[in-house]
Structure formats: C-alpha cells, structure tokens
Amino acid sequence: MWLPLVGMTALPHLGGLYGGYITRKEVKTWYPTLQKPSWRPPNAAFPVVWTCLYTSMGYGSYLVWKELGGFTEDALVPLGLYGLQLALNWAWTPIFFGAHKLKWAFMEIVLLTGTVGATMVSWYPISRTATLLMAPYLSWLCLATSLNYRIWRDNPETKEE
Numbered sequence: 001m002w003l004p005l006v007g008m009t010a011l012p013h014l015g016g017l018y019g020g021y022i023t024r025k026e027v028k029t030w031y032p033t034l035q036k037p038s039w040r041p042p043n044a045a046f047p048v049v050w051t052c053l054y055t056s057m058g059y060g061s062y063l064v065w066k067e068l069g070g071f072t073e074d075a076l077v078p079l080g081l082y083g084l085q086l087a088l089n090w091a092w093t094p095i096f097f098g099a100h101k102l103k104w105a106f107m108e109i110v111l112l113t114g115t116v117g118a119t120m121v122s123w124y125p126i127s128r129t130a131t132l133l134m135a136p137y138l139s140w141l142c143l144a145t146s147l148n149y150r151i152w153r154d155n156p157e158t159k160e161e
Contacts, residue, residue, distance in 0.1 A: 015090030
C-alpha cells in the first residue's frame with residue numbers, strides 16, 4: 001500500500017515547515033547580526049538541503065518499517081531512535097532561531113547528531129539502504145554542529161536582567 005510510504009516520507013517535512021515558519025523572520029533580522037564563519041553555506045542552500053534530507057530520512061524510516069513488518073516489537077528500538085532524533089531535529093530551530101539560545105542549541109545538536117548515529121547503527125542490520133539514506137543527513141549535521149559551535153563561540157550571549 002502506498003499510504004505508509006507517502007506518510008512516512010512526508011512526516012519529517014512537518015517539522016521542517018514549522019522550522020521554516022520560525023526561521024523566516026529571524027533569518028532577515030536577528031541572524032544577519034551574528035558573526036559567522038566564512039565557510040558557512042549560503043542561506044539559500046538550507047531549504048534545498050533540508051528538503052532532500054527530510055525526504056531521504058523519511059523514506060529510510062519507511063524501508064525499516066516495511067522490513068520489520070510495521071510497528072512491531074522488533075521495530076521499537078530502530079523506529080524509537082528515529083522518532084527521538086526527529087523530535088530533536090524539530091526542537092533545534094525553536095531553540096536557536098526562536099529563543100536565540102546558542103549554547104543550548106549547540107548542546108541539543110550534539111545530542112541530535114549522536115542520536116542520528118545511534119539510529120543508523122540500529123538500522124544497519126535491517127536495511128543498509130535505509131542506513132545509507134541517513135548518511136548525508138549525518139554529514140550535514142556534522143557541518144551544522146561545527147557551524148553552531150562557531151556561532152556560539154563568536155557571539156557571546158548577553159545576560160538578561
């Protein structure tokens with residue numbers, strides 16, 4: 001049936017749409033005021049990259065779900081880790097762009113990156129294809145984690161009174 005395929009592939013995009021809503025204003029007002037490294041990707045790259053990454057991770061989750069026969073007991077760890085990393089992914093944007101908490105966003109993205117690695121390890125014996133579909137995401141998160149660290153380091157947070 002095609003409904004699980006479409007639903008699981010589309011699911012990650014829900015958080016992306018919410019994140020885009022938060023980011024839209026901040027990328028024009030607050031974000032340009034920050035010191036950023038010269039090697040950061042251009043702003044226009046982010047929606048294109050995230051569309052590809054969300055689609056590939058969603059399709060990978062479908063492959064794992066299908067291989068394990070749905071939401072079975074065997075699927076608890078691999079799909080549970082996937083759900084956790086997805087929730088962490090969706091939480092990063094409100095922390096960074098919404099609350100402007102650079103340190104918290106950095107700590108959160110480190111946790112997210114580790115969770116994606118754990119998800120991939122749990123998926124490998126089930127579907128190597130699904131695992132490989134997550135590889136660009138993990139690579140992008142390594143770049144994003146480095147970028148978050150540099151922005152946090154180069155933009156000391158002021159104490160609120």
